[in-house]
Amino acid sequence: MSHVVCPLCGKSAAIDSYDPSEFEDDVSGQTFRGKGRGKGFEVSEKFSVLGDQGYDDLLQRMASRALRIVKMLCDNGYLDKQEIIDTFSESE
Numbered sequence: 001m002s003h004v005v006c007p008l009c010g011k012s013a014a015i016d017s018y019d020p021s022e023f024e025d026d027v028s029g030q031t032f033r034g035k036g037r038g039k040g041f042e043v044s045e046k047f048s049v050l051g052d053q054g055y056d057d058l059l060q061r062m063a064s065r066a067l068r069i070v071k072m073l074c075d076n077g078y079l080d081k082q083e084i085i086d087t088f089s090e091s092e
């Protein structure tokens with residue numbers, strides 16, 4: 001097997017380069033602008049959508065999916081309930 005499919009977004013990524021520990025702890029949105037005919041696009045703005053009520057539905061769907069992923073990993077022995085409790089306790 002050479003690729004893994006992200007359980008959150010469904011994107012296929014090479015196992016050798018997939019390292020979610022390097023991901024930002026944020027949910028970012030971005031806008032693009034054209035670089036000219038046939039020259040592609042570039043990011044014109046990048047911003048956090050956390051706390052922005054315009055994205056509540058999206059964030060709720062992500063949260064629900066994230067919980068299902070955590071449960072799946074717990075049910076299959078990759079996390080235990082105490083580890084989950086400890087992680088949430090750290091943020092208080």
